[in-house]
Amino acid sequence: MAIIKVDALTKAYGDNIVLNDMSFSLPQGEIIGLFGPNGCGKTTLMKILTGLIHDYKGNVLIDGVKPGEQTKAYTAYLPEQTFVHEWMRNIDAVDYFNDFFSDFDKNKALEMLKRFGLSEKQKAKTMSKGMQEKLLLSLVMSRDAKLYILDEPMGGVDPATRSSILNFIMDNYAEKSTLLVSTHLINDLQSVFTHALFMGSGKVLLNDSVEEITKDGKSIEDIFKEVFSNVW
Amino acid sequence: MFGKLLKNDLKAQWHSMSVVFLCTFIVAIVAEVFTLTSDNKVVKVMGGLLVSLALGFACIIIIIAVAMMFSKTMFGRAGYLTLTLPVKTGSLLASKTLSSLIWVFAVYALFLGSLFLWVFQVKDTLGEEVMESAESLLKLFGVPSFLTIFMGVISFCVSLAVLVLVAVQSLQLGLTLSHVSPVSKFGNIGVIVIFFGLFALIQSVSNAIADALPFGLVITPEVIKITSDIHSTKAALGINAMGVNVVGSFVRLAIAIGLHYPTKYLIQHKVNVK
Numbered sequence: 076m077a078i079i080k081v082d083a084l085t086k087a088y089g090d091n092i093v094l095n096d097m098s099f100s101l102p103q104g105e106i107i108g109l110f111g112p113n114g115c116g117k118t119t120l121m122k123i124l125t126g127l128i129h130d131y132k133g134n135v136l137i138d139g140v141k142p143g144e145q146t147k148a149y150t151a152y153l154p155e156q157t158f159v160h161e162w163m164r165n166i167d168a169v170d171y172f173n174d175f176f177s178d179f180d181k182n183k184a185l186e187m188l189k190r191f192g193l194s195e196k197q198k199a200k201t202m203s204k205g206m207q208e209k210l211l212l213s214l215v216m217s218r219d220a221k222l223y224i225l226d227e228p229m230g231g232v233d234p235a236t237r238s239s240i241l242n243f244i245m246d247n248y249a250e251k252s253t254l255l256v257s258t259h260l261i262n263d264l265q266s267v268f269t270h271a272l273f274m275g276s277g278k279v280l281l282n283d284s285v286e287e288i289t290k291d292g293k294s295i296e297d298i299f300k301e302v303f304s305n306v307w
Numbered sequence: 308m309f310g311k312l313l314k315n316d317l318k319a320q321w322h323s324m325s326v327v328f329l330c331t332f333i334v335a336i337v338a339e340v341f342t343l344t345s346d347n348k349v350v351k352v353m354g355g356l357l358v359s360l361a362l363g364f365a366c367i368i369i370i371i372a373v374a375m376m377f378s379k380t381m382f383g384r385a386g387y388l389t390l391t392l393p394v395k396t397g398s399l400l401a402s403k404t405l406s407s408l409i410w411v412f413a414v415y416a417l418f419l420g421s422l423f424l425w426v427f428q429v430k431d432t433l434g435e436e437v438m439e440s441a442e443s444l445l446k447l448f449g450v451p452s453f454l455t456i457f458m459g460v461i462s463f464c465v466s467l468a469v470l471v472l473v474a475v476q477s478l479q480l481g482l483t484l485s486h487v488s489p490v491s492k493f494g495n496i497g498v499i500v501i502f503f504g505l506f507a508l509i510q511s512v513s514n515a516i517a518d519a520l521p522f523g524l525v526i527t528p529e530v531i532k533i534t535s536d537i538h539s540t541k542a543a544l545g546i547n548a549m550g551v552n553v554v555g556s557f558v559r560l561a562i563a564i565g566l567h568y569p570t571k572y573l574i575q576h577k578v579n580v581k
Binding site (some may be wrong): 076089125126127128129130144145148150152154156157158159160162167171174175176237 | 308311314315318321322380384385387388390391392393394395396488523575576577578579580
């Protein structure tokens, strides 16, 4: 069964068409890698899926429902940039999530903060980009969501921390849920993906299981280079 | 869920509003020190006036702070959090409006309170005779008595509350429109033009309707009369009567409530969080 179904999706910023009559569906319960060069529309697609962009053409369904109030209750989104208020302490951010998301586990979030070495009382504005990213991950991964959408979850952290974050994501996402992860760090993440979606020039270039696309011994990174050398 | 939204909006707004309150508090302390330590009557009177002026200035600043908070929490980075909450857009907007009104009214109440205190301070410092002379002077120029003015102040507060609601709703619509193409090209200039344009339009329309329908109250020290023609009733009741047209406020209130819907529509269908 498809958790995400996109049909004839087109989105343009002025004259610049970012997503061009795109159609695809993504299976439930998979860890899906969303790959593509910079500016190919990955973040735009994720924003449409999370209900942050509305002026698009075509149909988008999350578990059979158009992105909105209902889908936001079971979709956990980690954007590329930090979203907590500057004045918030870590505990305020945890309480905020606890107030609004019924699938949020406060104790789990507090444990995660401890594991990352983040103090409950520390304010967001005094934290480095890496620390803020850890806070956001703790918040998002403490939800028992049906669908997790993570936009470059390791973009701002050093290589040494990447593997611990990756393990962290793998240990904490709710069972049977779907993970859609956009990343340029294919090498670091390719071992965990079970499905891959390649997009470029506003189109879907490849949408298949990792098992299928790597059956002739190529890695995801090799396929990435192969696909995009023809596109860009 | 609305209660949680309101609680979190008040909490978030407090962090920017607190600066306004803190500055006003410092001015009040300084003014109080001058008032208590000086024997000069003029300094004593000016101290109280200074607090009122600071609060009057805060009334303007608070509206700007409200607008900035709305923009920040809806369309800034925090918008990623606000607009991915599983709540109705209408509730989101209503909570932002109500929390803004609470802060604005708090400052306006302090401002009006400080004015009253100042009047009492002037009375204490300069003596009862000065106030009586002022009242006689007012009567001489055909202005109603202090008691009538006091009753009029209540209706003024209601009108002011409606006007603030119109301002907040116009600001929200202006800020939302400034994030919709092609208005987004004009940035903050667009917000200012839309806000003042909308505000002026609402004022003109409500004033025109109020002129056409002079329904309202005529207040005298003895009686409050409901009338369909405040002008003739006021003329009949004499110099101490004060007319209050309620139609204008009702029209403004209706328009302010109506502005909620285009803002909601734009957020639901047109706005893109950058």
